Amino acid sequence: MDSAAHTTLAGRLKPLVINGRTYEGRAELRPRGELVHGCADVLDETLTALPSDVRRVELDMADVVFMDTAGLQFLERLDHYRRLRHIPVAATHWSGQPRRILELAGLDTTDPLHATPPPATASAPAPEADPPACSVVALERAEQLHMLRTEVRQLRQAIVSRPVIDQARGILMAAHACTPDDAWHILRETSQLSNTKLHTVAAALTAGAGTDGPPPPEAVRTALRTAVTRRLH
Template sequence: MPEPAHSAQPLTAPDTRPPCLATIEPVVAGDRTVVTCRGEFDIGAQELQPELCAVLDRSATGVDLDLDEVRFCDCGGLNVLLSLRREALDQGKTVTVRTCGPVVGRLLDLTGARELFMTGTPAHSGGSDTVAAAPVPAPVLVPFPGPGPVEPSPTVAVDEELRLEVDQLRRAMRTRPAIDVARGIVMASFGLSTEDAWTVLVTASQNTNTKLHHLAQDLMGAVHGAPVPEEVQRQVAAAVARVREGNAE
Protein backbone atom coordinates (compact mmCIF):
# COMPACT_ATOMS: atom_id res chain seq x y z
CA MET A 1 0.00 0.00 0.00
CA PRO A 2 1.59 3.30 -1.05
CA GLU A 3 2.43 5.79 1.68
CA PRO A 4 0.39 8.99 1.68
CA ALA A 5 2.07 11.84 -0.10
CA HIS A 6 2.90 14.88 1.98
CA SER A 7 2.61 18.26 0.36
CA ALA A 8 5.82 20.23 0.39
CA GLN A 9 5.77 23.27 2.65
CA PRO A 10 7.23 26.42 1.09
CA LEU A 11 10.37 27.68 2.77
CA THR A 12 10.13 31.28 3.85
CA ALA A 13 13.05 33.36 5.01
CA PRO A 14 12.63 34.96 8.42
CA ASP A 15 11.76 38.65 8.38
CA THR A 16 14.85 40.33 9.81
CA ARG A 17 13.72 43.85 9.11
CA PRO A 18 13.82 46.01 12.25
CA PRO A 19 10.43 47.20 13.48
CA CYS A 20 9.27 50.74 12.80
CA LEU A 21 9.24 52.51 16.17
CA ALA A 22 8.27 55.93 14.80
CA THR A 23 4.98 57.62 13.91
CA ILE A 24 4.06 60.76 11.99
CA GLU A 25 1.04 63.06 12.22
CA PRO A 26 0.51 65.51 9.31
CA VAL A 27 -1.55 68.69 9.70
CA VAL A 28 -2.24 71.00 6.77
CA ALA A 29 -1.24 74.61 7.51
CA GLY A 30 -2.06 76.77 4.51
CA ASP A 31 0.09 75.90 1.53
CA ARG A 32 2.38 73.73 3.67
CA THR A 33 1.97 70.65 5.84
CA VAL A 34 3.36 70.36 9.36
CA VAL A 35 4.45 66.80 10.18
CA THR A 36 4.92 65.92 13.86
CA CYS A 37 7.30 62.96 14.24
CA ARG A 38 7.44 60.79 17.35
CA GLY A 39 9.39 57.79 18.57
CA GLU A 40 12.67 56.39 17.26
CA PHE A 41 13.95 57.28 13.80
CA ASP A 42 16.33 54.51 12.80
CA ILE A 43 16.45 52.22 9.76
CA GLY A 44 12.98 50.91 10.69
CA ALA A 45 11.59 54.37 9.96
CA GLN A 46 12.08 53.62 6.24
CA GLU A 47 8.60 52.10 6.40
CA LEU A 48 7.30 55.66 6.78
CA GLN A 49 8.90 56.79 3.51
CA PRO A 50 5.85 56.16 1.28
CA GLU A 51 3.56 57.96 3.75
CA LEU A 52 5.92 60.93 3.99
CA CYS A 53 6.15 61.16 0.21
CA ALA A 54 2.35 61.05 -0.02
CA VAL A 55 2.13 63.94 2.45
CA LEU A 56 4.67 65.87 0.37
CA ASP A 57 2.71 65.18 -2.83
CA ARG A 58 -0.46 66.63 -1.28
CA SER A 59 1.25 69.80 -0.03
CA ALA A 60 1.44 72.88 -2.20
CA THR A 61 4.91 74.16 -1.30
CA GLY A 62 6.43 71.58 1.02
CA VAL A 63 6.66 70.09 4.51
CA ASP A 64 7.75 71.46 7.89
CA LEU A 65 9.01 68.83 10.35
CA ASP A 66 8.42 68.99 14.11
CA LEU A 67 10.99 66.60 15.62
CA ASP A 68 10.66 67.57 19.29
CA GLU A 69 9.22 64.18 20.27
CA VAL A 70 11.83 62.04 18.48
CA ARG A 71 13.59 60.12 21.29
CA PHE A 72 16.28 58.52 19.11
CA CYS A 73 17.68 59.28 15.68
CA ASP A 74 20.66 57.81 13.84
CA CYS A 75 21.93 57.86 10.26
CA GLY A 76 19.17 55.48 9.21
CA GLY A 77 16.54 57.96 10.38
CA LEU A 78 18.40 60.93 8.93
CA ASN A 79 18.52 59.08 5.60
CA VAL A 80 14.71 59.04 5.61
CA LEU A 81 14.64 62.83 6.06
CA LEU A 82 17.30 63.38 3.39
CA SER A 83 15.36 61.21 0.94
CA LEU A 84 12.23 63.28 1.61
CA ARG A 85 14.23 66.46 0.98
CA ARG A 86 15.55 65.13 -2.36
CA GLU A 87 12.01 64.24 -3.41
CA ALA A 88 10.88 67.76 -2.48
CA LEU A 89 13.64 69.31 -4.59
CA ASP A 90 12.51 67.24 -7.56
CA GLN A 91 9.00 68.70 -7.09
CA GLY A 92 10.20 72.28 -6.61
CA LYS A 93 9.22 72.20 -2.92
CA THR A 94 11.11 72.43 0.37
CA VAL A 95 11.43 70.43 3.60
CA THR A 96 12.36 72.33 6.75
CA VAL A 97 12.91 71.37 10.38
CA ARG A 98 10.74 73.64 12.52
CA THR A 99 11.85 72.31 15.90
CA CYS A 100 13.94 69.46 17.23
CA GLY A 101 15.20 68.19 20.56
CA PRO A 102 18.85 67.71 21.54
CA VAL A 103 18.96 64.16 20.12
CA VAL A 104 18.17 65.26 16.57
CA GLY A 105 19.93 68.60 16.93
CA ARG A 106 23.20 66.93 17.85
CA LEU A 107 23.01 64.61 14.83
CA LEU A 108 22.22 67.50 12.48
CA ASP A 109 25.20 69.45 13.81
CA LEU A 110 27.64 66.51 13.74
CA THR A 111 26.75 65.65 10.15
CA GLY A 112 26.48 69.22 8.91
CA ALA A 113 22.96 68.50 7.67
CA ARG A 114 21.25 71.28 9.64
CA GLU A 115 21.79 73.79 6.84
CA LEU A 116 20.02 71.48 4.38
CA PHE A 117 16.73 71.91 6.23
CA MET A 118 16.82 75.70 6.60
CA THR A 119 14.96 78.31 4.59
CA GLY A 120 15.22 82.03 4.18
CA THR A 121 11.97 82.55 6.07
CA PRO A 122 11.77 82.96 9.87
CA ALA A 123 11.57 79.68 11.76
CA HIS A 124 8.42 78.81 13.65
CA SER A 125 8.57 79.29 17.37
CA GLY A 126 8.46 76.50 19.93
CA GLY A 127 10.44 73.41 20.78
CA SER A 128 13.66 72.98 22.65
CA ASP A 129 15.92 73.51 19.67
CA THR A 130 14.35 75.74 17.03
CA VAL A 131 16.15 75.71 13.71
CA ALA A 132 16.94 79.30 12.84
CA ALA A 133 16.60 80.76 9.39
CA ALA A 134 19.65 80.56 7.21
CA PRO A 135 21.41 83.95 7.01
CA VAL A 136 21.70 85.53 3.60
CA PRO A 137 25.42 85.89 2.83
CA ALA A 138 26.76 89.32 1.95
CA PRO A 139 28.02 89.85 -1.59
CA VAL A 140 31.61 88.69 -2.04
CA LEU A 141 33.90 90.98 -4.01
CA VAL A 142 36.44 89.02 -6.05
CA PRO A 143 39.63 91.06 -6.61
CA PHE A 144 41.22 91.36 -10.01
CA PRO A 145 43.86 88.64 -10.37
CA GLY A 146 47.28 89.88 -9.47
CA PRO A 147 50.50 88.66 -7.89
CA GLY A 148 50.07 86.03 -5.19
CA PRO A 149 47.28 83.56 -4.48
CA VAL A 150 43.67 84.69 -4.27
CA GLU A 151 42.07 83.75 -0.96
CA PRO A 152 38.83 81.72 -1.35
CA SER A 153 35.72 83.55 -0.22
CA PRO A 154 34.18 82.51 3.14
CA THR A 155 31.02 81.39 1.35
CA VAL A 156 32.95 79.01 -0.90
CA ALA A 157 34.83 77.58 2.10
CA VAL A 158 31.59 76.93 4.00
CA ASP A 159 29.97 75.28 0.98
CA GLU A 160 32.99 73.02 0.46
CA GLU A 161 33.05 72.03 4.15
CA LEU A 162 29.34 71.21 4.04
CA ARG A 163 29.80 69.05 0.93
CA LEU A 164 32.61 67.13 2.61
CA GLU A 165 30.49 66.52 5.71
CA VAL A 166 27.55 65.32 3.64
CA ASP A 167 29.86 62.97 1.71
CA GLN A 168 31.06 61.54 5.04
CA LEU A 169 27.45 61.08 6.11
CA ARG A 170 26.62 59.20 2.91
CA ARG A 171 29.60 56.89 3.41
CA ALA A 172 28.42 56.20 6.95
CA MET A 173 24.90 55.47 5.75
CA ARG A 174 26.16 52.75 3.40
CA THR A 175 27.26 50.68 6.42
CA ARG A 176 24.66 51.89 8.91
CA PRO A 177 21.69 49.79 7.64
CA ALA A 178 23.51 46.54 8.47
CA ILE A 179 24.33 47.86 11.95
CA ASP A 180 20.70 48.80 12.57
CA VAL A 181 19.51 45.36 11.44
CA ALA A 182 22.05 43.72 13.76
CA ARG A 183 20.78 45.86 16.61
CA GLY A 184 17.26 44.65 15.88
CA ILE A 185 18.50 41.04 15.94
CA VAL A 186 20.12 41.58 19.36
CA MET A 187 16.94 43.25 20.65
CA ALA A 188 14.78 40.33 19.50
CA SER A 189 17.20 37.60 20.59
CA PHE A 190 17.87 38.85 24.11
CA GLY A 191 14.83 41.01 24.84
CA LEU A 192 16.86 44.21 25.16
CA SER A 193 15.97 47.83 24.62
CA THR A 194 17.36 49.88 21.74
CA GLU A 195 19.98 51.51 23.95
CA ASP A 196 21.06 48.24 25.58
CA ALA A 197 21.34 46.46 22.21
CA TRP A 198 23.53 49.29 20.93
CA THR A 199 25.75 48.98 24.02
CA VAL A 200 26.11 45.23 23.39
CA LEU A 201 27.18 45.78 19.77
CA VAL A 202 29.70 48.50 20.60
CA THR A 203 31.18 46.52 23.52
CA ALA A 204 31.52 43.33 21.49
CA SER A 205 33.06 45.28 18.63
CA GLN A 206 35.68 46.82 20.90
CA ASN A 207 36.51 43.60 22.75
CA THR A 208 36.96 41.60 19.54
CA ASN A 209 38.79 44.41 17.73
CA THR A 210 36.21 44.09 14.94
CA LYS A 211 34.72 46.99 13.02
CA LEU A 212 31.11 47.50 13.94
CA HIS A 213 29.73 46.93 10.46
CA HIS A 214 31.75 43.69 10.11
CA LEU A 215 30.31 42.47 13.42
CA ALA A 216 26.86 43.37 12.15
CA GLN A 217 27.40 41.32 8.99
CA ASP A 218 28.39 38.31 11.13
CA LEU A 219 25.17 38.56 13.16
CA MET A 220 23.03 39.02 10.05
CA GLY A 221 24.63 35.92 8.51
CA ALA A 222 23.71 33.89 11.59
CA VAL A 223 20.03 34.45 10.81
CA HIS A 224 20.54 32.54 7.55
CA GLY A 225 22.60 29.78 9.14
CA ALA A 226 26.13 31.12 8.69
CA PRO A 227 28.48 30.39 11.60
CA VAL A 228 29.41 33.24 13.94
CA PRO A 229 33.05 33.31 15.17
CA GLU A 230 33.29 31.83 18.66
CA GLU A 231 35.03 34.91 20.05
CA VAL A 232 32.19 37.11 18.78
CA GLN A 233 29.65 34.78 20.41
CA ARG A 234 31.51 34.94 23.74
CA GLN A 235 31.85 38.70 23.71
CA VAL A 236 28.21 39.27 22.74
CA ALA A 237 27.07 36.94 25.54
CA ALA A 238 29.37 38.68 28.03
CA ALA A 239 28.13 42.12 26.96
CA VAL A 240 24.50 41.02 27.32
CA ALA A 241 25.24 39.70 30.82
CA ARG A 242 26.86 43.00 31.84
CA VAL A 243 23.96 45.03 30.51
CA ARG A 244 21.45 42.88 32.40
CA GLU A 245 23.50 43.14 35.60
CA GLY A 246 23.52 46.91 35.25
CA ASN A 247 19.76 47.02 34.74
CA ALA A 248 19.21 44.82 37.81
CA GLU A 249 21.13 47.16 40.11
Protein backbone atom coordinates in the same frame (compact mmCIF):
# COMPACT_ATOMS: atom_id res chain seq x y z
CA MET B 1 -3.01 61.84 6.23
CA ASP B 2 -0.59 59.14 7.21
CA SER B 3 2.06 57.04 5.52
CA ALA B 4 4.11 54.17 6.89
CA ALA B 5 7.10 51.96 6.07
CA HIS B 6 7.92 48.70 7.80
CA THR B 7 11.38 47.45 8.59
CA THR B 8 12.56 43.93 7.91
CA LEU B 9 11.66 42.91 11.45
CA ALA B 10 8.06 44.06 11.65
CA GLY B 11 6.79 44.06 15.21
CA ARG B 12 10.26 44.41 16.73
CA LEU B 13 11.47 47.67 15.26
CA LYS B 14 9.35 50.77 15.01
CA PRO B 15 8.07 51.52 11.50
CA LEU B 16 8.06 55.12 10.37
CA VAL B 17 4.62 56.70 10.29
CA ILE B 18 3.99 60.29 9.24
CA ASN B 19 0.79 61.88 10.47
CA GLY B 20 -0.20 65.44 9.73
CA ARG B 21 -2.71 68.07 8.81
CA THR B 22 -2.93 71.00 6.43
CA TYR B 23 -4.68 74.30 6.84
CA GLU B 24 -4.41 77.76 5.28
CA GLY B 25 -1.60 76.68 2.99
CA ARG B 26 0.46 75.17 5.79
CA ALA B 27 1.30 71.49 6.32
CA GLU B 28 2.17 70.27 9.81
CA LEU B 29 3.70 66.77 9.77
CA ARG B 30 4.74 64.60 12.70
CA PRO B 31 6.92 61.57 11.83
CA ARG B 32 6.94 58.78 14.43
CA GLY B 33 9.27 55.78 14.69
CA GLU B 34 12.68 55.20 13.09
CA LEU B 35 14.47 56.86 10.18
CA VAL B 36 15.88 53.70 8.64
CA HIS B 37 15.77 52.03 5.22
CA GLY B 38 12.58 53.06 3.41
CA CYS B 39 11.98 56.27 5.37
CA ALA B 40 12.73 58.51 2.38
CA ASP B 41 10.07 56.67 0.35
CA VAL B 42 7.52 57.27 3.11
CA LEU B 43 8.42 60.95 3.05
CA ASP B 44 8.02 61.07 -0.74
CA GLU B 45 4.54 59.56 -0.47
CA THR B 46 3.56 62.07 2.20
CA LEU B 47 4.89 65.10 0.32
CA THR B 48 3.29 63.95 -2.95
CA ALA B 49 -0.09 63.71 -1.19
CA LEU B 50 0.05 67.31 0.04
CA PRO B 51 -2.39 69.75 -1.58
CA SER B 52 -0.94 71.88 -4.35
CA ASP B 53 -1.73 75.09 -2.45
CA VAL B 54 0.62 74.24 0.45
CA ARG B 55 3.08 77.09 0.88
CA ARG B 56 4.91 75.95 4.02
CA VAL B 57 5.84 72.54 5.46
CA GLU B 58 6.82 71.97 9.10
CA LEU B 59 7.96 68.62 10.52
CA ASP B 60 7.96 68.01 14.26
CA MET B 61 10.62 65.29 14.79
CA ALA B 62 10.05 64.81 18.53
CA ASP B 63 8.64 61.29 18.09
CA VAL B 64 11.53 59.98 15.97
CA VAL B 65 13.41 57.60 18.29
CA PHE B 66 16.23 56.30 16.10
CA MET B 67 18.01 57.13 12.87
CA ASP B 68 20.95 55.83 10.88
CA THR B 69 22.39 57.19 7.65
CA ALA B 70 19.05 56.54 5.94
CA GLY B 71 17.90 59.55 7.97
CA LEU B 72 20.34 61.69 5.98
CA GLN B 73 18.57 60.51 2.80
CA PHE B 74 15.31 61.56 4.45
CA LEU B 75 16.72 65.06 4.93
CA GLU B 76 18.09 65.18 1.39
CA ARG B 77 14.64 64.35 -0.03
CA LEU B 78 13.09 67.00 2.20
CA ASP B 79 15.60 69.59 1.06
CA HIS B 80 15.02 68.61 -2.59
CA TYR B 81 11.28 69.17 -2.09
CA ARG B 82 12.00 72.58 -0.53
CA ARG B 83 14.15 73.67 -3.47
CA LEU B 84 11.79 72.20 -6.05
CA ARG B 85 8.71 73.96 -4.63
CA HIS B 86 10.54 77.12 -3.50
CA ILE B 87 8.71 77.10 -0.16
CA PRO B 88 9.89 77.17 3.47
CA VAL B 89 10.44 73.70 4.96
CA ALA B 90 11.56 73.05 8.53
CA ALA B 91 12.34 69.91 10.56
CA THR B 92 12.60 70.75 14.27
CA HIS B 93 12.40 69.31 17.82
CA TRP B 94 15.07 66.63 17.37
CA SER B 95 16.10 64.78 20.53
CA GLY B 96 17.90 61.70 21.81
CA GLN B 97 19.88 59.50 19.42
CA PRO B 98 18.67 61.25 16.21
CA ARG B 99 19.92 64.58 17.56
CA ARG B 100 23.28 62.96 18.28
CA ILE B 101 23.52 61.72 14.69
CA LEU B 102 22.87 65.24 13.42
CA GLU B 103 25.71 66.45 15.62
CA LEU B 104 28.02 63.75 14.25
CA ALA B 105 27.11 64.74 10.70
CA GLY B 106 27.82 68.40 11.47
CA LEU B 107 24.23 69.52 10.90
CA ASP B 108 22.19 72.11 12.74
CA THR B 109 20.36 70.22 15.50
CA THR B 110 17.70 72.95 15.67
CA ASP B 111 16.82 72.55 12.01
CA PRO B 112 19.26 70.52 9.83
CA LEU B 113 17.84 72.08 6.66
CA HIS B 114 19.55 75.31 7.67
CA ALA B 115 23.21 76.04 7.11
CA THR B 116 25.67 74.26 9.37
CA PRO B 117 26.21 76.36 12.53
CA PRO B 118 29.55 77.07 14.16
CA PRO B 119 30.77 74.18 16.35
CA ALA B 120 28.97 74.24 19.70
CA THR B 121 32.22 73.44 21.49
CA ALA B 122 33.99 76.57 20.27
CA SER B 123 35.21 78.79 23.09
CA ALA B 124 37.38 81.79 23.67
CA PRO B 125 41.18 81.20 23.56
CA ALA B 126 42.70 80.28 26.89
CA PRO B 127 44.83 82.94 28.58
CA GLU B 128 48.47 82.88 27.50
CA ALA B 129 49.47 82.43 31.13
CA ASP B 130 48.13 78.86 31.13
CA PRO B 131 49.41 77.09 27.96
CA PRO B 132 49.44 73.55 29.49
CA ALA B 133 45.64 73.67 30.08
CA CYS B 134 45.10 74.87 26.52
CA SER B 135 47.12 71.91 25.24
CA VAL B 136 45.05 69.47 27.30
CA VAL B 137 41.81 70.91 25.92
CA ALA B 138 43.16 70.69 22.37
CA LEU B 139 44.13 67.05 22.86
CA GLU B 140 40.72 66.17 24.32
CA ARG B 141 38.93 67.84 21.42
CA ALA B 142 41.15 66.07 18.89
CA GLU B 143 40.31 62.73 20.52
CA GLN B 144 36.59 63.54 20.54
CA LEU B 145 36.75 64.55 16.87
CA HIS B 146 38.45 61.27 15.99
CA MET B 147 35.73 59.30 17.81
CA LEU B 148 32.95 61.28 16.07
CA ARG B 149 34.52 60.72 12.66
CA THR B 150 34.74 57.00 13.38
CA GLU B 151 31.04 56.91 14.30
CA VAL B 152 30.06 58.79 11.14
CA ARG B 153 32.13 56.41 9.01
CA GLN B 154 30.45 53.42 10.64
CA LEU B 155 27.02 54.94 10.09
CA ARG B 156 27.75 55.53 6.41
CA GLN B 157 28.94 51.96 6.01
CA ALA B 158 25.89 50.65 7.85
CA ILE B 159 23.42 51.79 5.21
CA VAL B 160 24.80 49.40 2.58
CA SER B 161 24.42 46.44 4.94
CA ARG B 162 21.21 47.51 6.63
CA PRO B 163 19.24 44.21 6.38
CA VAL B 164 21.76 42.09 8.32
CA ILE B 165 22.24 44.85 10.89
CA ASP B 166 18.45 45.06 11.34
CA GLN B 167 18.38 41.33 11.97
CA ALA B 168 21.23 41.52 14.48
CA ARG B 169 19.49 44.34 16.32
CA GLY B 170 16.31 42.31 16.46
CA ILE B 171 18.22 39.32 17.88
CA LEU B 172 19.78 41.47 20.60
CA MET B 173 16.44 43.10 21.42
CA ALA B 174 14.79 39.70 21.81
CA ALA B 175 17.66 38.19 23.78
CA HIS B 176 18.16 41.08 26.20
CA ALA B 177 14.76 42.82 26.16
CA CYS B 178 16.45 46.06 25.18
CA THR B 179 15.47 49.00 22.99
CA PRO B 180 16.54 49.53 19.35
CA ASP B 181 18.90 52.26 20.55
CA ASP B 182 20.47 49.90 23.12
CA ALA B 183 20.89 47.20 20.48
CA TRP B 184 22.60 49.65 18.12
CA HIS B 185 25.06 50.76 20.84
CA ILE B 186 25.81 47.15 21.76
CA LEU B 187 26.57 46.27 18.15
CA ARG B 188 28.75 49.30 17.67
CA GLU B 189 30.72 48.76 20.88
CA THR B 190 31.16 45.06 20.10
CA SER B 191 32.63 46.11 16.77
CA GLN B 192 35.02 48.53 18.43
CA LEU B 193 36.09 46.21 21.26
CA SER B 194 36.73 43.26 18.96
CA ASN B 195 38.27 45.38 16.19
CA THR B 196 35.78 43.81 13.80
CA LYS B 197 33.72 45.55 11.12
CA LEU B 198 30.15 46.30 12.18
CA HIS B 199 28.70 44.33 9.26
CA THR B 200 30.88 41.32 10.14
CA VAL B 201 29.72 41.41 13.78
CA ALA B 202 26.06 41.60 12.69
CA ALA B 203 26.51 38.75 10.20
CA ALA B 204 28.16 36.57 12.87
CA LEU B 205 25.34 37.18 15.36
CA THR B 206 22.69 36.49 12.73
CA ALA B 207 24.36 33.27 11.54
CA GLY B 208 24.84 32.07 15.11
CA ALA B 209 21.15 32.54 15.90
CA GLY B 210 20.17 29.76 13.51
CA THR B 211 19.44 26.22 14.67
CA ASP B 212 22.78 24.82 13.50
CA GLY B 213 24.52 28.13 12.96
CA PRO B 214 28.19 28.56 13.88
CA PRO B 215 28.90 30.58 17.04
CA PRO B 216 30.53 33.99 16.58
CA PRO B 217 34.32 34.11 16.93
CA GLU B 218 35.63 34.18 20.49
CA ALA B 219 36.79 37.79 20.19
CA VAL B 220 33.29 38.84 19.12
CA ARG B 221 31.61 36.82 21.91
CA THR B 222 33.91 38.37 24.55
CA ALA B 223 33.35 41.89 23.20
CA LEU B 224 29.59 41.28 23.03
CA ARG B 225 29.42 40.22 26.70
CA THR B 226 31.35 43.34 27.69
CA ALA B 227 29.16 45.61 25.56
CA VAL B 228 25.93 44.14 26.95
CA THR B 229 27.18 44.49 30.54
CA ARG B 230 28.21 48.11 30.01
CA ARG B 231 24.98 49.11 28.31
CA LEU B 232 22.36 47.16 30.26
CA HIS B 233 23.78 46.54 33.74
